[in-house]
Amino acid sequence: MSSTKPRRLTPKGEQTRQRIVVAAAQLMFDRGVAATTVEDVRDAARVSNSQVYHYFTDKNALIRAVIAYQSDTIVGAQEPMFARLDTVDGFRAWRDFLVAHQRQMHCRGGCPLGSLGSELAEVNPIARADVATAFRRWESGVRSGLRSMAEAGRLDPAVDPDKLATATLAALQGALLLTQLQRDTAPLEATLDTMIDHIASRTRPAPDGAPVS
Secondary structure (H helix, E strand, C coil), X not given: CCCCCCCCCCHHHHXXXXXXXXHHHHHHHHHCCCCCCHXXXXXXXXXXXXXXXXXXXXXXXHHHHHHXXXXXXXXXXXXXXXXXXXCHHHXXXXXXXXXXXXXXXXXCCCCHHHHHHHHHCCCCHHHHHXXXXXXXXXHHXXXXXXXXXXXXXXXXXXXXXXXXXXXXXXXXXXXXXXXXXXXXXXXXXXXXHHHHHHHHHCECCCCXXXXXX
């Protein structure tokens, strides 16, 4: 298995490696993985061939680094919000964040992780597993909020928070694809609003009488 990151990088080395990964991520986002060559990445990052291959043994190692980068960029940006997903208001704030991001992107590109997964799943089993891990990280953030809601007695006991988290992420991915195709955030807004309304409908007053949201 190819290593995605060399050991004991100097600060300058880490900066160079990161520049290569960021350039590769942007090219793969814009063109797709198959249409992005190592030479393309080299030129975009303004490095030499020897520098690319110093940090990455082959294109597969670079792909894995891009997946890790996108996971940190996409899921990492949301992680501060996951702690608030134990309330309906927290889910609404998360919804607004996702919609605002798509508007900022002019609804282009969809979900970078989803795009990587759809392109690599049937041709690169190691990359497929890496993308699956990134999605589990994303799902875990949603699930932790719903579990907290359940543990506090604010979610209907008949609701399985794990299944609800999976359904929420699956709905989000479908909505991001429609938003990309239609160049309109309406599908994303409708999907998230529907999921949040469903969550709200299965909540109940906290045992101490505090408001649900």
